[in-house]
Each structure stands twice: as structure tokens, then as C-alpha cells.
Amino acid sequence: MAAQLRQIVSTPALPMLLFSRELNVGNEDLRAAFRGLLMKFQGLIVAELARGQDAGFLRREVAPEDAAVLLTSLVQGMAIRWSLGARNFSLIGEGKRLLDVQLRLLAAKED
16 A cells, blocks of 8 residues: 555656546546456455454454455545645655554454
8 A cells, every 4th residue: 555655656647647537438448447457456455354354363344345445445535635635745654644543443353
């Protein structure tokens, strides 16, 4: 996730490209390619979250698929907020902070 945030900081136009008219209306092949990449990435996150549950590190009552959506939405939401907010906060710092919050919420309760 931090790597994604670093990429966005180094390429600030990236979030706006993902929501461009070309990608969302004008080019079905491009949209399908991006959707495929996102689903592949999300699948990797789901697998890691399931492994974390199997190891007892993460709560079992949260489906790995739901947790993966929350985590990917964190990056997407932060990127949009950062872009629309004139980049007036540290995207990487704030993203890492909120990722830590989400991971603590997903963590298994200690006995």
C-alpha cells in the first residue's frame, strides 16, 4: 500500500487519470484492463488476509474479501482526497497512519 501511495506522489495525475472520461466512458478495453489489474491485486490481498486469519493474527468475523475492499478503498479514497485537497497533507504519512488504524481494527483480539 505504501508503494502505491509513493507512486501516486511521484505521479500526481494518476488518480485523475483513473477517473477520466477516456477510461470510464470512452475506452472499454482500457477500462477492462484496469479492472482486471485491480481484481488481480485485490485477489492477492484477499489471499494474504486469509493467511493472516488462518495464522490467528486477524479477526475471523470479517470476510477477507470485505477487508480487501476496505484496504484498497483506503488508498483510492486517500488519493482522491489528496488530489482534490491541493495536496496539502502528506499522502504517504496519512495513508500509513490510516492503514495502521485499519489493521488494528482487523487484528485478532488478544486473550
